[in-house]
Amino acid sequence: MxxxxxxxxxxxxxxxxxxxxxxxxxxxxxxxxxxxxxxxxxxxxxxxxxxxxxxxxxxxxxxxxxxxxxxxxxxxxxxxxxxxxxxxxxxxxxxxxxxxxxxxxxxxxxxxxxxxxxxxxxxxxxxxxxxxxxxxxxxxxxPFDGRALGELFPLLRPPIPEFTVLGGMMVDRDDIGHLLRLRQPGKPGFWQSAWQSGRHAARLLARHALDRLRGPRGTRLVMGxxxxxxxxxxxxxxxxxxxxxxxxxxxxxxxxxxxxxxxxxxxxxxxxxxxxxxxxxxxxxNRHPTRRAEMLPQPTPQFSPAAPGHTGEMHDLALEAGARYGEGGLDTAFWAPVSVRTRRDGSTAVFPHFVLDRGKPGIIAVNAAGRRFVNEATSYHLFARAMFQAHETVPSIPCFLVTDAEGIRKYGLGMVRPGGGGFGSFLAEGYLHQGATLAALAGTLGVDAAGLEDTVARMNRFAEAGEDPDFGRGSTAYHRVNGDAAHGPNPNLGPIGTPPFYAVKLWPGDIGAxxxxxxxxxxxxxxxxxxxxxxxxxxxxxxxxxxxxxxxxxxxxxxxxxxxxxxxxxxxxxx
The missing domain is CATH 3.50.50.60 (FAD/NAD(P)-binding domain)
Structure with missing residues (x-):
């Protein structure tokens, strides 16, 4: 083969x-x-x-x-x-x-x-x-048992490290739900679901431990x-x-x-x-040496969370043979907001913010003026498109995903996982920003402090009322699925007020042509x-x-x- x-x-x-x-x-x-x-x-x-x-x-x-x-x-x-x-x-x-x-x-x-x-x-x-x-x-x-591939298993592209736990164990949305339930004993019904989630987690950990005795990563494969x-x-x-x-x-x-x-x-x-x-x-x-700048919107995005093989070289040969590019599209690429961190080995981690944080209660996105410019619970493609559009008038690339101590504990923020601890390296590297007050956080980000304080106060009123008249956050089933079903009256809106306050920078990242x-x-x-x-x-x-x-x-x-x-x-x- x-x-x-x-x-x-x-x-x-x-x-x-x-x-x-x-x-x-x-x-x-x-x-x-x-x-x-x-x-x-x-x-x-x-x-x-x-x-x-x-x-x-x-x-x-x-x-x-x-x-x-x-x-x-x-x-x-x-x-x-x-x-x-x-x-x-x-x-x-x-x-x-x-x-x-x-x-x-x-x-x-x-x-x-x-x-x-x-x-x-x-x-x-x-x-x-x-x-x-x-x-x-x-x-x-x-899910798939990678052991069935035998000697072909090393040919399979490993998952993004930031999407794994414990050194290469893949988890999907169901696994994440079980693991999070074990860390939230204060939630209603915890003890009823803890036994089931505990058994699920125990099976995952036992399987992964055996895998690591035999190889460099887990063989229980999920998702891509x-x-x-x-x-x-x-x-x-x-x-x-x-x-x-x-x-x-x-x-x-x-x-x-x-x-x-x-x-x-x-x-x-x-x-x-x-x-x-x-x-x-x-x-x-997307990774073509000249077409990236020619075909993507300006400013040319610096980061892509996609795999490295799409260099566009074959397009050069196809165009020479008489092919042509399509026209009339709404966008030349598909988008997701991404945050960026340098790994210990010197490589760059480009983390796509799909659904785990943006639409959760008590998390908002602001630009350099400290103002919201998008419905944070919208699709990742529309979120990143809004960054380009807003940037035409107010610096919005990068923008900033902001939350408080309660929000980061419950939902995490980008590569920072839920739980409320282990922030030291993220803070030291400048991936995660912290401020004792909103004004202090704005200072570290270079964001207008008065704008951020006003935006948070406004969002807190929306959270109490359960409606977002500015952008309609939580108004569709798609928004609500990506919120917190246990939070009300709107699963996508929550207060920001428990210090300290946190933020990560987001950039538009192209996920495909x-x-x-x-x-x-x-x-x-x-x-x-x-x-x-x-x-x-x-x-x-x-x-x-x-x-x-x-x-x-x-x-x-x-x-x-x-x-x-x-x-x-x-x-x-x-x-």
Whole structure:
């Protein structure tokens, strides 16, 4: 399965070559293998899994078998996307996704080791438009025992350290809930749930202890590592050949058709032919040396929490072959606010603030004027977009996530975990800022003190009343899911008043490309005259987003990525 480029014959040929081993690329290789093709999967970095392995791996696909009983329908999902995306992307691609998505998921679950589930409550992000639902569209991978991979396990991209505990133990939202319950004995019903949570935690710790006796990290995989692990096991069982640490130098063409690639791997250089097609799934342009500054908004974001492989090199080759970028999108990238810290080994930790802190009671975001500029409980994409918009008039990059002693104890703040202790290193490094008073905190941040004091006083009045007339925080089901269900009258609003006060800096971070190569409904890359470039396909973030730069729900990159991987593999195979 795992190959060395130098071991391939000089005239090596495959039916399908897939470039990029993130979620979409691994799925494309797997679907092509299911179709009976001889497949080569090529990854530029030393690990498989891409950004998918670092993500929650939520996969947004409406009307799969997991949506039974939710009341959803194809027409309702289409209406939702029509309103949420509008004319920022073509309706034909959206329709192709809605029709093929359930079939792609069914194929994975019936013929591979990939298994999903739908959570009881996982709302679309944009609840304000017709067609939004509270459950059924957002799927998550089932946990996976990495020991099943055997000697392939080290190929899997390890999770972000800050998303693990105890030196490499992965935890998901259910695990976090159990662990937090054990640290909150004052909550109503604590003793009733403590036994169940204690047993769950004990099983996790015992499993992890055994794992660490055998290796460098845990093998109980959840979220993105679980999906990537399940895909990798399925690829191995289908006999897909894989190259890692391999660069593509050229597309080979004959009479306008892409027929193969020129690749290098630590010296050796080989031509490898693709009899039926090449599928691009390299993750987008975001780390391209010049396009990052050209295509992202200003000021050019400094940080990305995405995996390092999406250099955009394949885009250069595709554009030379006649491809073009899509236009008209609401955004060129998808966003999340991030905080940044230097790890002990000198590497940079870029921590995405998805749902764990921003929308919780007693936590607010302010700019340099000490004023709120966004609904803190909105989606991470809209939060970061608001940073760019506010920055046009008031310095808002970075902005500051502010709370008090009670807020940080209950919910944590970025990389600072809940519990109320162990802040020393965070404070010493300047990741976490502290002030005995709000004015003192403002001084350390360079924020207007009067503005911050006024904002907190105003928010405290909102918390008491249970309404946020300024930004509507807590007004939708999505907001409330990410709040604290045990807190009232509004699960997203709480007072800030218990000193000392704390803050972390937030920056806009790009989590994936929205602008990509124009394709048709078969995922074929199109030229300037809307003609398919024979033999060349694009999926995932290499494909221009069917969401048009909007971010209407959780997993709207991975869902279409897997779906169009299925479509591309079937088209290549003659369906």
């Amino acid at each position: 795992l190959q060395r480029l130098e071991s391939l014959a000089e005239d090596a040929a495959y039916d399908v070559i897939v470039l990029g081993a993130g979620g979409a690329g691994m799925a494309a290789a797997l679907f092509a293998a299911i179709e009976g093709q001889r497949v080569l999967l090529v990854e530029r970095t030393e690990f498989l899994g891409g950004t998918t392995a670092w993500s929650a791996a939520t996969t947004w696909v409406p009307n799969t078998q997991h949506a039974e009983g939710t009341g959803d329908s194809p027409d309702q999902a289409a209406s939702f996307l029509d309103h949420a995306v509008g004319n920022h992307a073509g309706a034909a691609l959206r329709q192709a996704f809605l029709e093929a998505g359930p079939q792609a998921i069914a194929c994975l679950e019936a013929q591979t080791d990939v298994k999903f589930r739908a959570r009881p409550l996982h709302p679309d992000y944009i609840q304000e438009v017709p067609g939004a639902v509270l459950r059924g569209r957002a799927l998550e991978p089932l 590592n679980a999906l990537a692990g399940r895909l990798l096991l399925s690829l191995a069982r289908r006999g897909v050949d894989i190259l890692v640490s391999t660069r593509t130098e050229a597309l080979l063409r004959e009479a306008g058709r892409v027929i193969g690639l020129v690749m290098t791997q630590a010296g050796p250089r080989r031509q490898v032919m693709a009899r039926r097609g090449v599928i691009l799934a390299t993750g987008g342009f 929205a602008t990509g190569l124009v394709t048709d409904t078969a995922a074929r890359v199109l030229d300037g005259a809307d003609r398919p470039i024979p033999g060349l396909y694009a999926v995932g973030n290499d494909m221009h987003s069917i969401m048009g730069g909007a971010y209407p729900g959780p997993g709207i990159t991975l869902g279409p990525g897997i779906t169009f991987a299925w479509i591309a593999a079937r088209h290549i195979s003659g369906h």
